[in-house]
Amino acid sequence: MVNGIKRTLVVIPCFNEEATIGSVVLKAKQYVDEVVVIDDGSTDKTAKIAEYAGATVLRHDENKGYGAALKSGFEYAREKDFDVMTILDGDGQHDADQIQTVMMPVSDGKADICVGSRFLDSTGNMVPMYRHFGIAVLTKFTNAGSEKENKVTDGQSGFRSYSRKAIENIDLKDTQMGASAEILMQGRRMHLNCEEVPITCSYEGDCSTERPVDHGLGVLISILKYFEVEHSLLFFGVPGLIMFVAGLALGTWVYFDFMANNVLALGNALITVILLVLGTLAGITGLILHAVINANQRR
Ligand SMILES: Nc1nc2c(ncn2[C@@H]2O[C@H](COP(=O)(O)OP(=O)(O)OP(=O)(O)O)[C@@H](O)[C@H]2O)c(=O)[nH]1
Ligand SMILES: [Mg+2]
Known part of the structure; x- marks a missing residue:
């Protein structure tokens, strides 16, 4: 915090996103103090383009997974003493112009975690049916045991903001796609306030880099593992x-x-x-x- 103004950071986990990362960084820069791209062992020009667009680039020597990329983001935010960190995907599915919307509840001190939900307001959202179903099942598992006010409608959203308290306390273990659920489950254990705001998400041309069934099963196993430890x-x-x-x-x-x-x-x-x-x-x-x-x- 400088003169009572919160320092804000955007973190973009990326694996081979050269086609989209430039425009995401350029947009994101308008809304925060610093944009960091975590280049998760990309073999294309992601890092070069991100740097050129004005982001700080942190590189993993090899592909370590989405969760590992998030972990690096949390570490950076802690090291550099940021007050608010917003994370969004580098594949262009999220609209960087909605950063302020997602950040607002956290900057205003109303929430420690704000999730951008694809299901709160369905206008403009074209989540394919099978994904909608998979996300709903995973969200049900993630919400199990949460108090009503902390339950979310989109436990798999990668567009989120975190407060300083969340940045300091979340300690990710999952290096893969289970990380999004793990953060919410850790947040519940630490009594972090969780809110949601509606976001749009583009599914034009299918931007996913992983097969959805593998993705879903991996996340489910990771949720069960965490549940087994927690309960x-x-x-x-x-x-x-x-x-x-x-x-x-x-x-x-x-x-x-x-x-x-x-x-x-x-x-x-x-x-x-x-x-x-x-x-x-x-x-x-x-x-x-x-x-x-x-x-x-x-x-
Ligand atoms: N798949 C994948 N993504 C990674 C990895 N490391 C970083 N990412 C980034 O994480 C973001 C989300 O990955 P996606 O594969 O699009 O996952 P998703 O958007 O949750 O899934 P869909 O809804 O199916 O598109 C993207 O910006 C990726 O570039 C990794 O090892 N694997
Ligand atoms: Mg995607």
């Missing part, structure tokens, strides 16, 4: 308890059947043992993970 007791404990109770019920049936007919139902007896062992193991795993995570957080 270890629930994740392991509930299935463990269900298996244990089912084992007990089946075991009781096997016992009474044996007493009545003097024949042991071997198959059911085996299933009983498996259910009891798996249930116990899952329960113990949940308890241990829960204790370790709690101890870590207290530290």
